[in-house]
Amino acid sequence: MSNAHPYPPHLDLARVRSAHGTVALPGSKSISNRVLLLSALAEGTTRLSGLLDSDDTRVMLAALRALGIEVEQGARPDEVLVTGAQRFPQQRADLFMGNAGTAIRPLTAALAMMGGQYVLSGVPRMHERPIGDLVDALRMLGARVDYQGREGYPPLAVGCGRPDLSRPVCVKGSVSSQFLTALLLAAPLAVQATGQDFAIEVEGELISKPYVEMTLNLMRRYGVSVAREGWSRFVVPAGARYRSPGHMLVEGDASSASYFLALGAIGGGPVRVTGVGRDSIQGDVAFAETLRTMGAEVEMGPDWIETRGVQVAEGARLKAFDADFNLIPDAAMTAAVLALYADGPCRLRNIASWRVKETDRIHAMQTELAKLGATVEATPDSLSITPPAAWRAAEIGTWDDHRMAMCFSLAAFGPAAVRILDPGCVSKTFPTYFDVYGGLVA
Numbered sequence: 061m062s063n064a065h066p067y068p069p070h071l072d073l074a075r076v077r078s079a080h081g082t083v084a085l086p087g088s089k090s091i092s093n094r095v096l097l098l099s100a101l102a103e104g105t106t107r108l109s110g111l112l113d114s115d116d117t118r119v120m121l122a123a124l125r126a127l128g129i130e131v132e133q134g135a136r137p138d139e140v141l142v143t144g145a146q147r148f149p150q151q152r153a154d155l156f157m158g159n160a161g162t163a164i165r166p167l168t169a170a171l172a173m174m175g176g177q178y179v180l181s182g183v184p185r186m187h188e189r190p191i192g193d194l195v196d197a198l199r200m201l202g203a204r205v206d207y208q209g210r211e212g213y214p215p216l217a218v219g220c221g222r223p224d225l226s227r228p229v230c231v232k233g234s235v236s237s238q239f240l241t242a243l244l245l246a247a248p249l250a251v252q253a254t255g256q257d258f259a260i261e262v263e264g265e266l267i268s269k270p271y272v273e274m275t276l277n278l279m280r281r282y283g284v285s286v287a288r289e290g291w292s293r294f295v296v297p298a299g300a301r302y303r304s305p306g307h308m309l310v311e312g313d314a315s316s317a318s319y320f321l322a323l324g325a326i327g328g329g330p331v332r333v334t335g336v337g338r339d340s341i342q343g344d345v346a347f348a349e350t351l352r353t354m355g356a357e358v359e360m361g362p363d364w365i366e367t368r369g370v371q372v373a374e375g376a377r378l379k380a381f382d383a384d385f386n387l388i389p390d391a392a393m394t395a396a397v398l399a400l401y402a403d404g405p406c407r408l409r410n411i412a413s414w415r416v417k418e419t420d421r422i423h424a425m426q427t428e429l430a431k432l433g434a435t436v437e438a439t440p441d442s443l444s445i446t447p448p449a450a451w452r453a454a455e456i457g458t459w460d461d462h463r464m465a466m467c468f469s470l471a472a473f474g475p476a477a478v479r480i481l482d483p484g485c486v487s488k489t490f491p492t493y494f495d496v497y498g499g500l501v502a
Contacts, residue, residue: 067484070455071494073472076501077373079327083320083496085312085335087112087138088342089489093120093162094275095308097170097245098282099142100129104304109139110335111310115488116160123155123167144304147249151176157214159186159418159460159488164214165194165238169246171218172203173253179208181215185460188213190416194239197231197260201250223250228259228293233266235416240266240294241275247296248284258296266291267413270343270387277341281305312336314344316490317365318394319466321348323500324367325356325378326401326473331500332366339363347391354378354398372401372473380404389413390463396425397467399445400434400474412441418488419459428456428464432471432478453477462488469497 092112097120099106111117121140125131128149132141148171157164157180164180168191171178181187192212195205204219231239240262247258266272269291276286283303287295312335324331336345339362348358348365355378356369370376380402385392392408399406414421422443426436433448453476458465465486471478486493 067486067494069482071480071483073469073478073480075373075475075477076327076472078371079323079331079501080329081500082332082334083500085317085333086114086490087310088313089114089116089315090162090271090274090342091278091310092117093160094166094245094278095310096120096124096142097166098278098302099304099308100124100127100144100148101146101170101249102144102282102302102304103146104306105141105143106304107134107139107141107307109134109136109307109309110312111138111140112313112489113138114491115158116163119156119158119160120163123157123163126150126153126155144302146302147174148176152178154179155181157182157186159183161189161236161238165191165242166245168194168205168216168218169198169242170249172198172201172205172221173223173246173249175220177220178218179215180218181208185418186214190235191216193232193235194242197229197239197243200229201225223253225250225254225256225258228261230261230263232264233262233291234264236413237266237268237271240272244272244275244279244286244294244296248300248302251296251298251300255298257298260294262292267386268343268389273343274341281308311340311342313489314340314342314347315390315463316466318344318347318391319469319497320500321351321365321367322394322398322470325351325354325369326372326398326470327369327501328371329368330366332364334364337361337363337365344388344391346388347394350381350383350388350391350395353381353383354402377401377403380406382407382409384410386410393421393425393463393467394470396429396443396445397470400429400432400447400471402447405444405446407445408443410441411443415440418461419464421461421464424457424459424461424464428454428468431456432474432476448474451476455479455481458482458485460485462486462490466490466493469494472501
């Protein structure tokens with residue numbers, strides 16, 4: 061995979077009035093890290109095409125190599141060949157996971173199922189992101205997982221332990237759907253060791269359900285079908301085993317698509333994204349419907365989406381909204397910045413999961429939108445935004461959060477100067493974001 065894209069300490073965004081063009085999206089982060097792990101645990105060699113090249117995927121690739129998995133560069137820059145081992149050859153490893161939740165959580169569950177001695181750590185922010193609900197579930201299964209610092213948070217030491225599937229394992233669904241995804245992805249390892257079904261029961265309301273649906277879809281492609289009773293009980297059958305599909309094409313990233321679709325909605329358009337569309341397995345394609353409710357025109361094909369909209373730089377306005385964003389929390393950040401251009405106050409509800417992401421996104425978004433002149437009120441699970449009566453020039457802090465940097469690029473359609481601090485944080489998922497953005501705006 062290629063080297064990181066260099067950025068200066070800050071980026072001054074020129075004021076823009078319009079946007080149009082076509083973007084070939086980079087691969088989905090969520091899909092990329094899932095299929096890397098699935099390929100490592102499957103029988104056979106898998107060719108992964110369209111794989112995202114970013115900090116988070118490099119972390120997963122480095123961890124798999126450290127665990128003894130054979131990973132080779134493919135014929136194209138976005139292609140790798142992963143030879144599965146079903147169980148990791150290396151029985152001891154210290155793994156640095158950066159701030160990649162999509163890597164540390166499923167790897168923790170997989171390692172807990174197969175024995176050995178492992179330590180997983182990350183950047184300081186990763187050590188503030190909760191993992192206790194997953195650890196509690198793994199301990200119910202008989203796994204040895206010990207905290208190396210604060211209780212409930214990484215770093216973790218994972219030791220050997222035989223899975224006990226005599227009763228269902230329970231996991232809370234209200235903090236992060238990644239905990240359930242981690243258990244599901246690791247479940248075939250446990251059923252192979254015991255010859256029993258693996259039942260998982262979800263306590264409380266499960267958030268971000270489309271991400272779990274994505275996990276189940278990808279598991280099916282690797283030969284494992286999971287029985288589901290609503291969103292409260294999941295059963296992985298005895299005998300389940302991952303088998304390579306031979307080739308997997310990673311879809312474009314639907315969360316990253318939201319910024320470009322928003323450009324079309326506020327910059328006239330048309331702006332088209334390719335690599336994700338009607339046939340996508342990612343829930344964030346639903347953001348296109350959010351833009352429709354704001355007044356944008358949206359067209360969609362099997363693997364593309366196109367938006368046209370108003371010219372907010374000329375005084376036009378989007379329609380205000382009051383919506384539940386529980387199913388699309390990442391794309392919801394884009395909606396929060398679009399609220400700057402609405403014809404009235406906007407409200408984002410059911411976004412408590414923002415609190416435990418790369419940063420506390422409710423607090424970060426409230427702070428940075430207020431710098432631009434918006435009136436912003438926050439609760440533990442919502443954000444209310446009144447557009448600025450008078451815009452103010454602002455230095456936007458990105459809080460070491462890639463999505464803060466990308467969504468606030470939309471503020472350049474306002475009448476005041478915008479400076480993005482630490483723009484290089486986009487390397488987590490989209491290293492060339494500002495280059496692509498610059499090619500669309502005028």
